[in-house]
Amino acid sequence: MSTLSERILGAPAGDYVDRQVDRAYVHDGTGVLTLEAWRAMEAGAPARPGRCYVLFDHIVPANNSVTAGLQHDLRMFARQQGFHFTDVGDGICHQLMGEGIALPGEIMVGADSHTCTLGAFGAFATGVGATDMAAIWAEGGTWFRVPETIAMRMRGALSGPAEAKDLALTYVGRLSMDGATYRSLEFVGDGVASLSIESRMTLSNLAVETGAKAGLFYADGSTCRYLGAYGHRVNPQEPEECCYERELHFDLGEVVPVVAVPPRVDCVKPVAEMEGKPLDQVFVGTCTNGRFEDLSRFAALIRGEKVKVRTLIAPASRSVLERATETGILATLVRAGCTILPPGCGPCLGAHQGVLGEGEVCLSTANRNFKNRMGVGGEIYLGSVATAAASARAGFLAAPEATP
Amino acid sequence: MKIEGRALCLGLDIDTDVIIAGRYLRTKDRSEWARHAFEDLDPSLAQRLEGTVIIAGKNFGCGSSREQAAIALKEAGVRGVIAPSFARIFFRNAINIGLPVIECECTCSDNEAVSADPGTGAVTIGTHTYHTRPLSPRMLEILSAGGLVAYWRGRR
Numbered sequence: 226m227s228t229l230s231e232r233i234l235g236a237p238a239g240d241y242v243d244r245q246v247d248r249a250y251v252h253d254g255t256g257v258l259t260l261e262a263w264r265a266m267e268a269g270a271p272a273r274p275g276r277c278y279v280l281f282d283h284i285v286p287a288n289n290s291v292t293a294g295l296q297h298d299l300r301m302f303a304r305q306q307g308f309h310f311t312d313v314g315d316g317i318c319h320q321l322m323g324e325g326i327a328l329p330g331e332i333m334v335g336a337d338s339h340t341c342t343l344g345a346f347g348a349f350a351t352g353v354g355a356t357d358m359a360a361i362w363a364e365g366g367t368w369f370r371v372p373e374t375i376a377m378r379m380r381g382a383l384s385g386p387a388e389a390k391d392l393a394l395t396y397v398g399r400l401s402m403d404g405a406t407y408r409s410l411e412f413v414g415d416g417v418a419s420l421s422i423e424s425r426m427t428l429s430n431l432a433v434e435t436g437a438k439a440g441l442f443y444a445d446g447s448t449c450r451y452l453g454a455y456g457h458r459v460n461p462q463e464p465e466e467c468c469y470e471r472e473l474h475f476d477l478g479e480v481v482p483v484v485a486v487p488p489r490v491d492c493v494k495p496v497a498e499m500e501g502k503p504l505d506q507v508f509v510g511t512c513t514n515g516r517f518e519d520l521s522r523f524a525a526l527i528r529g530e531k532v533k534v535r536t537l538i539a540p541a542s543r544s545v546l547e548r549a550t551e552t553g554i555l556a557t558l559v560r561a562g563c564t565i566l567p568p569g570c571g572p573c574l575g576a577h578q579g580v581l582g583e584g585e586v587c588l589s590t591a592n593r594n595f596k597n598r599m600g601v602g603g604e605i606y607l608g609s610v611a612t613a614a615a616s617a618r619a620g621f622l623a624a625p626e627a628t629p
Numbered sequence: 630m631k632i633e634g635r636a637l638c639l640g641l642d643i644d645t646d647v648i649i650a651g652r653y654l655r656t657k658d659r660s661e662w663a664r665h666a667f668e669d670l671d672p673s674l675a676q677r678l679e680g681t682v683i684i685a686g687k688n689f690g691c692g693s694s695r696e697q698a699a700i701a702l703k704e705a706g707v708r709g710v711i712a713p714s715f716a717r718i719f720f721r722n723a724i725n726i727g728l729p730v731i732e733c734e735c736t737c738s739d740n741e742a743v744s745a746d747p748g749t750g751a752v753t754i755g756t757h758t759y760h761t762r763p764l765s766p767r768m769l770e771i772l773s774a775g776g777l778v779a780y781w782r783g784r785r
């Protein structure tokens with residue numbers, strides 16, 4: 226009887242195993258270093274180029290000619306090797322891998338800590354560093370230590386204005402920033418069925434903020450339908466009785482809108498307690514909350530109004546942007562005074578497109594609020610899309626009302 | 630394999646954004662990362678890293694997967710990092726680039742003499758010796774080769 230991680234990795238917790246990986250991906254940031262390590266290894270040809278992906282999302286389009294040069298080199302390399310490649314404007318790596326590429330039961334590695342996002346599909350997906358990735362290009366696999374698992378048992382359904390993001394921040398607050406170091410999280414219980422695939426991606430995304438290696442959901446009917454739309458026929462994964470290291474219980478009906486107070490993701494407080502904090506910027510996007518569900522919720526809450534603080538919106542992928550265009554959501558956002566950024570990470574990592582100045586405060590739907598992350602001297606409060614909308618309308622940090 | 634140096638004591642949950650800020654990642658110049666290591670914690674720290682062994686609190690290296698964090702420390706002359714626990718990607722990265730890391734809960738004051746052996750798990754700080762879990766044989770091999778690139782080249 227095994228946890229999902231044990232089942233996918235094929236060994237009990239604590240074992241070291243060597244495994245081929247089903248997908249391996251890098252972005253323009255980590256890809257540059259991976260390529261450097263790869264060249265230094267002089268490893269010949271990649272073992273399984275058809276399983277390798279290079280996805281440009283971090284600084285797109287390039288902010289200066291140094292970045293442009295590094296990106297050009299990596300782009301040429303990816304094409305020469307026959308890697309899958311997505312360019313400027315296509316979207317965030319984790320989102321694109323979640324648009325019909327990640328499949329239940331796969332082993333996935335990404336040279337980015339939020340690779341755990343793909344656990345939403347019942348894949349074992351975890352982040353690795355650049356040199357590790359170069360060796361994976363060379364060998365097609367790597368070693369893993371099979372993690373112990375913490376069960377996140379969910380009951381009921383989210384209600385009122387609470388979103389998956391609030392649940393995610395709530396669990397990070399309960400586990401703390403290292404409460405799950407080296408562990409996997411498994412999201413289980415009757416409450417899971419009520420969560421959309423997009424919401425599950427948000428929950429898996431934050432797993433690494435507790436130190437976890439992966440955050441997995443069992444593939445169920447919703448997963449099969451979602452992947453069916455991309456032409457995949459997959460089967461649900463049936464949970465087994467298994468041995469969890471710990472169990473945490475969550476009553477979804479009790480989750481309230483919260484924010485993570487800088488500079489810690491685990492310093493989580495009800496928005497109501499922080500209401501009135503002046504804001505200089507609201508940012509909606511990232512691999513946490515830049516999906517269609519998020520943009521459309523934001524648009525529904527802001528429709529017919531004008532934002533009172535500069536508001537930046539970055540769709541997580543080109544297809545999100547396409548749907549937002551076709552459904553009129555984009556027009557609503559533009560009319561409300563929002564600034565639309567190209568699909569990608571946007572200002573999340575503080576490199577371009579909305580960097581904060583000294584003393585500026587941002588309410589962001591991202592996953593990290595570390596000191597200076599979005600700009601030296603800037604402060605980042607993390608919250609849900611509904612909190613972002615309420616705050617954009619108010620011009621200060623404001624608690625959301627129930628989502629229509 | 631032994632690491633020796635002066636203790637540099639840091640707090641807990643030191644994240645990779647603090648070790649090397651995102652704004653310095655758009656270069657391949659390793660000395661640039663070394664010059665700006667820990668800048669947001671204490672801008673004078675980078676010049677004092679040469680010859681030190683960092684003794685930190687739990688969860689060292691949490692946050693992003695940026696390997697530049699481990700490289701910055703190695704380039705700046707840090708001999709190794711000792712902490713009760715590490716974020717797993719930082720831990721893997723450190724070994725892959727040849728920076729020794731040891732999991733050990735210990736107390737320290739700045740500039741005490743440190744000597745440690747990742748192969749036996751013995752850590753001596755000042756006059757006190759701790760015994761902790763050694764690294765796996767494979768990790769030790771990668772470290773003694775000087776990192777995963779050199780290890781890989783050596784195996785061909």
Ligand code: SF4
Binds near residue numbers: 282283513574
């Ligand atoms: S959106 Fe932010 S957290 Fe997500 S991959 Fe990009 S930089 Fe990282």
